[in-house]
Amino acid sequence: MALMIALLGQLNFMTSIQDICDFLDWFAPQRLAEEWDNVGLLVGDRNSTANRVMTCLTITPASAAEAINKGCDLIVSHHPLPFQPLKKITADAISTRMLLDLIRAEVAVYSPHTGFDSAAHGINQSLAELVGMENPKPIIPIPNDPDELGSGRIGDLNPSISLAELVDRLKASLSVGHVGVVGQMDATTHRIALACGSGGTFLESARQLGCDTFVTGEANFHTCLEAEATNTNLILLGHYASERFALERLASELGKQFPEVDSWPSVQESDPLKRY
């Protein structure tokens, strides 16, 4: 009897991959993900135990090796792997080789991606709070969503600040040395829109909602020209800088929620694009 109670007690402290999936689907709901996306548990057995969980922005050879070397049971990778449907999983290509290695080492993969971008405590909401946006609303709301969530965020800065001050605020909060800017640094910014990652496609919708400044991770040259031609200030933070901080925060959220699980943000991943 004593043994059984001891065993039951131990069972209570066993966290399954499914327990983590349940938390993640509450924190970064899959229902908020874009239609084209691939989110949720992408690799692994949801009934396995999760003792060690690593978060990262992207599964790369470096972050995959870190997970395997540290005996990680689950990687929570913002960007999905796999993303596209696969016909084979061989060592012939980088992405499928990583998948093969992770499967061999019994490392599961969960990707929240655009569900995390859009969530109530997601990446865009966090960016909105970092810049001091008042009353942030989605740029593109999900129709009939009870929580009024959706893609990107738009809202006002009170008091208004200069584009230079906004740039400084973002650089300081995200610890980035350089950002790309379209616009005059002494221009006044009041109504700000933002979208993490590659958010250039949201520029037009954000402009129609009256933003004078649009902040995203990266955008192509034509989006920069479009911003210039429409007198919209554009700040490019870098894709990595616009999202990685949120995966560091997610690791500490997981640590709070599951104190028995060892959770950490990947230390091996870094921005491949260096700015000088």
Ligand SMILES: [Zn+2]
């Ligand atoms: Zn991204």
